Amino acid sequence: MYAGVVGPGEEAADGECAAAYEVGRLLAQAGAVVVTGGLDGVMAAASRGAFEHGGVTVGILPGADRAAANPYLTVSLPTGMGQLRNALLVRSCDALVAVGGSWGTASEIALACRTGVPVYTIGGWRFDAAGPVPVASAEEAVRRLLAGR
Template sequence: MRKRKKLIGVIGPNASACTEEIYHFGIALGKALVDEGYVIVNGGMKGIMEAVFKGAHQSEAYTFGTTVAIIPHDEKEYANEYADIVIPTGIGIARNQVIVNTADIIVAVAGGAGTLSELAFAWQKGKSVVCATQFGGWAQALAGKQLDKRRTEQFGVADNLADILQFLKHND
């Protein structure tokens, strides 16, 4: 039986909150994820979502279908240019739940209210989550913490890209 590739959900700031530093980190993250054989799923818009998909396209291991965008709009044209597969939900921010349901493991980088909602959904769904600590936002605030007592584990802590990849290998 053929083994299905793991879908890594990358969540974090949209264009309005994505700094240049986060954007460049997103490119490196996307490339590294595809180098390791993962498929990436995210909200498919600008900001870190675009950066991660752009990095995915830079990997020598990239093949079409490696970047999956679950967008809040009805029309596919709203997705960033690096999205291979676009799923236009037409459900606005409720698409955050769809992203979490689709992903096998979540990587959180910085982030505001949208990222917080995705982290809460991931927690409730029992998904493994690793939080990058170097860019602030909810990812840094919740790294190494439990949201409530319904689970015994904590969100993973990653101080750099190597830590994220190690977490994914350990939870693959």
């Protein structure tokens, strides 16, 4: 399983990063590949949680410079596509966990919902009931993601 973890970058709150770290850890322990946007904040925290627990991490970077990636990636893929890389991230995943909210996160959630990729949200912005599934914790997000519901 390839699981995306999306959320705010530099503006991520400490609590969002803590939840993302836990999501990454739990996904790695379940054998999932963790896919992020490869930068700071929620992306780095989820990557770190997976990386430190033996998981495989993939970062789909918005820029063309691999050196911009966070240090917790197994694979860094520079795209040079800016925010358009969000579609690549979504389409490369079987499901997403969104931690917190930002405009980039909202675009990833929307793309996932439009293309049938399940989304589980921890905090962040509220969406239509037909969209992402709000959950209370990292544990619930990963449990439901792995169970396919």
